[in-house]
Amino acid sequence: MASSPSLLLYDNPPEQEDSEIQVLGGLLAVEKSISPKFFYDEEGSKLFTEITRLPEYYLTRTELALLRENTDEIGELVGKSSLLIEYGSGNSEKIRILLERIRPKIYVPIDISKNYLTKAADALNDEYPWLEVRAICLDYTREFELPFVVEDRPIAFFPGSSIGNFSRDGALQFLKRVKHLVGDGGGLLVGVDLKKDINVLNAAYNDANGVTEKFNLNILCHLNREFSGDFNLSGFSHLAEYNAQEGCIQMFLKSKSDQLVNLAGHEIYFDKGETIHTENSHKYSLAEFHEMADAAGFAQLRCWRDARNWFAVFYLGG
Ligand SMILES: C[S@@+](CC[C@H](N)C(=O)[O-])C[C@H]1O[C@@H](n2cnc3c(N)ncnc32)[C@H](O)[C@@H]1O
Known part of the structure; x- marks a missing residue:
């Protein structure tokens, strides 16, 4: 569905029937889960x-500061990709720090929360007239193909330490899928919460x-x-x-x-x-995450972390 020439919405949410099977499977199991x-x-x-605005929730504040303090270096590593894909984009707050520096032609926010995604994509479309926004509502825990042809090496962005929601093996499989999607020239910028007190x-x-x-x-x-x-x-x-x-x-x-x-x-x-x-x-140690990125096939790794060593942003490329 196109709502303006520079904003496209692709709707590919999980099937209701699949979701129902998954929810019932979790709640009827001996150890219940959702x-x-x-x-x-x-x-x-x-x-x-x-x-994210609570005093106790250090994650968002720390990651935002890391992105702000290192925008230039991140921009240099990422280069001038024309396609930026964000997994679990939510309110798309963090990408605003990088957009002017990377200046992609196309930004692809991906999220399962459709109404929220639509509002965030609309706001971005108004704020950045030079940017094409192609929002996709889907479940990123499953394999998917982008619903359009990719002409440039993509850069993926996965902030918020959402990678921590996967099991350790699930995170490795996810990184492998991202590596496949971005290809050899592309990369992934990912926020990771570290082990601490x-x-x-x-x-x-x-x-x-x-x-x-x-x-x-x-x-x-x-x-x-x-x-x-x-x-x-x-x-x-x-x-x-x-x-x-x-x-x-x-x-x-x-x-x-x-x-x-x-x-x-x-x-x-x-x-x-x-x-x-x-x-x-x-929560990961730097060494644990490094090892996982390596196993997923990313040869290049750069890491920025705060002075307390509470949170890290990694760029994985190669
Ligand atoms: C922890 S929030 C992070 C939001 C934002 N990226 C940030 O860093 O503040 C997780 C985001 O991912 C989305 N999300 C969670 N599970 C998802 C899934 N399986 N597929 C697609 N989006 C998902 C949620 O709707 C939410 O916007």
Whole structure:
């Protein structure tokens, strides 16, 4: 659907039936889970933006500062690519730092949250008249082809440490898919949250204002709407803690009582204290991420990190 000559929207969201099978599979399993991609209906996207402004959530502030402080060096490495693709673009805030320096002809924001993506793409289209915006609504955890012919080596951008939501093997497979998409001349700029003091990590996912709690619970609201469910949000509580063995923050919803929930024509039983696993957020050491990038086939690696060593932005090329 074209809404202006320089703004195109491609709509390729996951099929409702596939999503239903995935959600039921997770909730009817012995250890219940919901994929984190279901956080992002419009309300979830708004709540995430709120999270990024919380004092405890150092990730966004630190990554923004790294991008601002190193724009010139990043621009030099990335070169003058005419095609910039962002995975999980959200409000497209971070790409604004790089757009003037890289000056791509085409910017491709990819996100699963369609209304939010459309609004962000519209705003960019108004702000940068010289830029062609081709927004794509799809699920980047699956293999996909770009719905147009690529004439230049693309540069991919994956900020926010969203790579941490994949399992370690899932992250490697994702990097391999990106490497395939950008080819030998292209590259990937990716934000990675680093291992650090457990108290800092636990505070970032348990903010004092309870915004992360609202964000976590909103996933149930999203499922109620999409799959005719009757989850009672006040029947669950938010739980987020660092699992040192796995090297990741794990987020759960914990049932406050024995209860029965209906979803997509199925009955789901919860014991008091039973949990639904909603998110993993893996943290990496520089060496671990370096090794993974290498295994994915990226020969060139450059890294920028803050003075506290809390967050890193990597450029992977070659
Ligand atoms: C943690 S937020 C990061 C947003 C922004 N890139 C940033 O750095 O602040 C994750 C973003 O990825 C999108 N997203 C999550 N899972 C996705 C998936 N499987 N496919 C496509 N987009 C996804 C969400 O809608 C959201 O905008």
